[in-house]
Amino acid sequence: MSNAGHHRWLDQELPGLIQSGVLTADAAQRLRDHYGPPPAGAARRAAIIVCAVLGATLIGGGIILLFAHNWRGLSRPMRTVLALAPLLCAQAFAGWAFLQGRTATVWRETSGILVSLTLAAAIALVGQTYHIPGNLADFLLTWTLLTLPLVYLLGATLPALIYLIGITSWAGYAQNLNGHAAWFPLLLALILPWIIHTVRRDPYSSRATFQGWTLVLCLTIALGLSLEKILPGLWIMVYGCLFTAFTLAGRHWMRDAPSTWRNPFGSAGVLGTVALALLFTYEFGWDDVGWRYWRHGWPYESRTAWLDYTILTGLATGAATLIVHTISRRDLLGITFGALAPLTIIGYALAASDIEGVSLLLFNAYLLVLGIAITTHGVRTGRTGVVNGGLLTLSALIVARFFDEDFSFVVRGIAFIVIGIVFLTANIVLARRARGGAA
Amino acid sequence: MTQPLRVFLFILLAAVQIGVPLSMIMQREHTLRDGTLYKFRTAPVDPYDAFRGRYVALRLDASSVPSSAVAGTYARQQPAYAGLGTDSNGFAEVTALCAERPETGDYLRVRVNYVNANETWITLPFDRFYMDEHDAPRAERAYWQNSTRTNLNTYVAVRVRAGAGVIENLIIDDLPVAEYLNQQDQSP
Numbered sequence: 001m002s003n004a005g006h007h008r009w010l011d012q013e014l015p016g017l018i019q020s021g022v023l024t025a026d027a028a029q030r031l032r033d034h035y036g037p038p039p040a041g042a043a044r045r046a047a048i049i050v051c052a053v054l055g056a057t058l059i060g061g062g063i064i065l066l067f068a069h070n071w072r073g074l075s076r077p078m079r080t081v082l083a084l085a086p087l088l089c090a091q092a093f094a095g096w097a098f099l100q101g102r103t104a105t106v107w108r109e110t111s112g113i114l115v116s117l118t119l120a121a122a123i124a125l126v127g128q129t130y131h132i133p134g135n136l137a138d139f140l141l142t143w144t145l146l147t148l149p150l151v152y153l154l155g156a157t158l159p160a161l162i163y164l165i166g167i168t169s170w171a172g173y174a175q176n177l178n179g180h181a182a183w184f185p186l187l188l189a190l191i192l193p194w195i196i197h198t199v200r201r202d203p204y205s206s207r208a209t210f211q212g213w214t215l216v217l218c219l220t221i222a223l224g225l226s227l228e229k230i231l232p233g234l235w236i237m238v239y240g241c242l243f244t245a246f247t248l249a250g251r252h253w254m255r256d257a258p259s260t261w262r263n264p265f266g267s268a269g270v271l272g273t274v275a276l277a278l279l280f281t282y283e284f285g286w287d288d289v290g291w292r293y294w295r296h297g298w299p300y301e302s303r304t305a306w307l308d309y310t311i312l313t314g315l316a317t318g319a320a321t322l323i324v325h326t327i328s329r330r331d332l333l334g335i336t337f338g339a340l341a342p343l344t345i346i347g348y349a350l351a352a353s354d355i356e357g358v359s360l361l362l363f364n365a366y367l368l369v370l371g372i373a374i375t376t377h378g379v380r381t382g383r384t385g386v387v388n389g390g391l392l393t394l395s396a397l398i399v400a401r402f403f404d405e406d407f408s409f410v411v412r413g414i415a416f417i418v419i420g421i422v423f424l425t426a427n428i429v430l431a432r433r434a435r436g437g438a439a
Numbered sequence: 440m441t442q443p444l445r446v447f448l449f450i451l452l453a454a455v456q457i458g459v460p461l462s463m464i465m466q467r468e469h470t471l472r473d474g475t476l477y478k479f480r481t482a483p484v485d486p487y488d489a490f491r492g493r494y495v496a497l498r499l500d501a502s503s504v505p506s507s508a509v510a511g512t513y514a515r516q517q518p519a520y521a522g523l524g525t526d527s528n529g530f531a532e533v534t535a536l537c538a539e540r541p542e543t544g545d546y547l548r549v550r551v552n553y554v555n556a557n558e559t560w561i562t563l564p565f566d567r568f569y570m571d572e573h574d575a576p577r578a579e580r581a582y583w584q585n586s587t588r589t590n591l592n593t594y595v596a597v598r599v600r601a602g603a604g605v606i607e608n609l610i611i612d613d614l615p616v617a618e619y620l621n622q623q624d625q626s627p
Contacts, residue, residue, distance in 0.1 A: 082456060098449055131606040
């Protein structure tokens with residue numbers, strides 16, 4: 001986990017710690033010796049990787065665009081050569097780097113992205129030459145499945161991101177075309193061993209972070225695209241369990257993350273929980289849900305509805321396990337966030353029984369409790385960002401209710417001023433406390 | 440994983456990555472070489488595919504099959520076999536739609552799109568003709584300028600073999616579309 005940023009921080013802190021008597025000069029030196037010299041040229045290496053990857057992406061993308069122009073004068077044999085030659089070159093480059101033992105990130109990522117994009121260009125050009133029918137879904141499926149082994153063989157991150165984005169796009173097209181994207185969980189399962197491997201190796205590495213964010217975003221989008229075969233409102237519980245699982249997994253396995261960015265599951269879970277809870281304080285979130293509104297006919301595929309129930313059961317089981325674990329750790333903030341999953345299930349059952357008014361009240365109360373819990377946690381740990389997040393949650397609830405209900409301008413004006421004062425006061429108090437602590 | 444195994448798997452992957460587009464090519468070349476030629480009457484429109492470029496989408500007359508030619512009942516997206524024949528004008532038509540592979544004659548593997556009282560709509564295994572990005576909109580315009588209710592002479596020439604159909608060319612006013620557009624360029 002040692003990186004230039006941590007070394008810089010340590011170098012800045014040590015003189016102050018010696019001056020205030022927390023550490024002796026000897027102890028400070030021992031700390032410096034323990035962590036060693038800062039890694040040489042880390043920034044330069046990162047810049048080389050970014051430039052190389054960008055270059056490879058532009059070359060691959062350029063080849064696809066040149067082929068997409070569809071040159072009129074090219075014969076079929078010439079098109080065959082054109083389709084396969086860039087792929088063969090990219091494979092030769094990847095093979096050469098592989099055999100030479102060039103395992104540095106820059107080689108793995110560059111060759112991975114080149115092979116993946118030239119493969120896309122080859123399949124696209126063959127499709128174009130022979131006017132092969134079919135939608136983008138078939139194309140994406142073929143491409144992403146042939147890209148997947150690159151992830152495991154080269155150990156490259158970018159093909160993994162291409163795969164995740166590819167199967168998510170496929171889910172959207174397949175749902176639209178066939179009425180279901182039943183293969184999505186299986187396609188996702190194919191990449192999970194790799195993601196688990198990278199997280200286990202170093203959960204806060206750039207690789208694990210990028211993959212983590214892509215995974216949470218893709219999963220969130222793909223679930224929305226592929227759910228709801230016949231039972232309206234099922235998404236309420238599925239997303240409730242998903243965001244609970246994200247938040248608690250992040251709090252459990254990534255609680256030492258150096259920043260919120262490095263904890264994609266926790267951060268996405270918190271954002272999703274607040275957004276979902278806010279949405280459920282509105283009546284339209286609960287309209288026409290439940291078993292009294294079964295859907296029939298195309299495109300609602302009753303044959304594949306079992307998949308929805310399996311996903312819900314799986315997510316609910318995962319969320320429940322994490323909630324039990326959070327309770328046993330007496331993590332109060334975690335328990336508050338974890339309440340989302342059971343509350344969405346209760347809210348759904350109430351709305352489906354035609355008493356959605358209680359569901360609305362439930363989520364208004366929940367958002368209030370959540371806002372207070374986040375703010376209190378921020379104050380207790382002295383983290384201004386968390387306090388502001390909590391106050392923002394409370395403000396969102398108050399503002400939403402004020403636009404929702406028929407309050408006078410005077411009352412709204414006063415409420416807004418009060419919220420503003422609370423924001424400013426909290427920030428000033430925390431800033432003073434932080435200065436006091438530093439002095 | 441040992442290094443020799445990794446090298447073997449890498450070579451295997453490279454072979455599969457080359458093999459997939461290559462097998463796509465070989466199947467189509469076989470059909471183009473040995474397939475029977477059919478003319479499918481069409482109305483082209485001009486959409487866009489992010490990876491494969493511009494194409495002329497084909498609205499094929501043969502996509503609707505009269506109920507009298509349909510054997511059995513079908514659900515949406517169910518695979519079926521469309522037996523082919525030609526009408527009095529020499530254009531292809533679906534003479535029978537059945538769930539089992541026909542033992543004689545040419546046929547196409549299709550999917551049932553939807554069914555109503557009079558017709559069954561099917562998805563034929565060709566629905567687009569890729570063109571140079573400048574030519575595709577011109578081809579669409581040419582079609583609409585040259586087609587009237589009494590003179591519908593735009594069609595796709597398709598080679599059919601063993602249930603597969605591969606488009607050979609798009610014909611407008613009895614000329615392959617590229618030639619037609621060249622002629623248009625040269626005419627004053």
